[in-house]
Amino acid sequence: MKRRLGVSIYPDHSDVTVDEAYLKKAADYGFSRIFMSMLEVTEGKEAVATKFTHIIHFAKELGYEVILDIAPSIFDELAISYDDLSFFHQLGADGLRLDVGFDGNKEAMISFNPYEMIIELNMSNDVAYLDNILTYQANKPMLYGCHNFYPQNGTALPFDFFMKCNERFKNQGLRTAAFVNSQVGKMGPWDINDGLPTVEMHRFLPVEVQAKHLFATNRIDDVIIGNAYASDDELNALSQINPYQVTFDIEFVADVNPVEKEIVKTMQHYRRGDITDQVIRSTEVRKKFKNHENKPHDHLQMFQKGDIVIGNDQFGKYKNELQVVLEPHQDERKNLVGHIIPEEQILLDFIYPWSKFKFNEK
16 A cells, blocks of 8 residues: 655634645645644634635645544534535545544445545544444445544553554554654644644654654554644655655764765665574675675774674675664674664664665765
């Protein structure tokens, strides 16, 4: 399933010209889906229709998929019914995210809406909600899953619980989404906004590290910036991510040599299938560079987790093998060539036997 990046906008709190500029900029960076909140509408059906039709059609012209976040109160506010989604279809939306669920039968019924609108389900509970909906023979191709975000510091999901929630949806092959937090965005749906991540450990991390972590789980297909508006630098950083394999940001040591830099930066690395606890071994590279000299340097210290080391001329057949350190150890036959930046060491947990990975100089 192709992976995507998305942004969020809040038309009931924002200026439409600012939203348009933001959506245009994000589209230029390759973003392709929008979370658009309708939870705060209070202006009446006609005014809401005018406002949302304009911004949705603008987004669609830029190639976005647009999902509206709705709750039962919205239907009461607009005097419409879940049994008739024509209002949202006329707005131009591609789908609806149900912030609050029903009895399973209702979700199954509306998944057969005549407009083929996507019905996006709340993923942030480890209960049999999805199983119940599917029991009622829902229109499965029209179902997505999307996590919540959490504006209050300390209230987002623990990572282990997040992963348990994901399994229910990925086991059914559904498209999934979760939110990351811009470190400069100030706008969300409510008056409290300590950031809008899905996972609590992400709240204060750089946004690209959050996204890398979500993609590395292989359980999230769409990563959406929860708050508005992300900076140009954040949009650019996210656009540079490879969503299909871990790419570590690294810093080289001062004495790294050209051969070592070439090994690190230009090769497709993968972890050996017969793994070890001490290091992640990328062994194929030594075959290509077996005739390249590599004198010892930075080889006498204790190597630490996240260090990148390469076998030097003292290492015999293992010369120029690249390793990523998982456990502290010392070996003078290896040169220290760089370090994975501290924030990205959480990604090491997702380098399994045969996992592919690359490096990017920070």
